[in-house]
Amino acid sequence: MGHARIELRPGCLHVPGYLDREAQEALVADLRRIVEAAPFFTPRMPRTGRPFSVRMTNCGPLGWVSDAAGGYRYVATHPETGAPWPPMPALVLQAWRELAPAAAPAEACLVNHYLPQARMGLHRDEDEEDMTAPVVSLSLGDTAIFRIGGTGRRDPTFSIRLKSGDALVLGGQSRLAFHGVDRIVAGSSTLLAGWPPGGGRLNLTLRRVSRTESRP
DNA sequence: GAGTACCG
DNA sequence: TACG
Secondary structure: OOOOOEEEEOOEEEEOOOOOHHHHHHHHHHHHHHHHHOOOEOOEOOOOOOEOOOEEEEEOOEEEEOOOOOOOEEEOEOOOOOOEOOOOOHHHHHHHHHHOOOOOOOOEEEEEEEOOOOOEEEEOOOOOOOOOOOEEEEEEEOOEEEEEOOOOOOOOOEEEEEOOOOEEEEOHHHOOOOEEEEEEOOOOOOOOOOOOOOOOEEEEEEEOOOOOOOOO
């Protein structure tokens, strides 16, 4: 079955209700196993070491991490356990196939946990080598007030609500658009009542990192 | 500057 | 807006 695709700005697609409740619950169960193997860690700002309010982990061959000494980067292992990231669940691979059909396989799936008080400032995803592939985001749990602008820091912005099960695709002219999370609407979903502790919102961000050197 | 503090 |  198909879903409405709303183009919020060129290259930025909102797909409300992309995952039904059953798929959301199955994905949360997958994530619970992933977090057992790769616990949430607190990323820190480059240089200053200030902590993010969002906690993170990853699955797939590469994971996004940040700390004072190394800054933003992709690495193959968990920064605290040293173990390789767990594999991406089938539902995540399927979402990438459906929402980024022209792109090479995803290499990184960043898992963000937002407690109700957590926020994410305006930023661009620019740590990837391959900017031709879109960034795909899946929302689970409490609604996020999500802000999106243009490719320049001072470009006008607007906000939308990302609900549990929604997908968002940042590609084409929006691949380098500024975006962030203003706030979480506490208690807006029952999905995460059992896990993780504190409920809130889980966000999966799927990305291609390496340039594809497919020379057929 | 993917962060917070502090201003008017 | 200022600030690592």
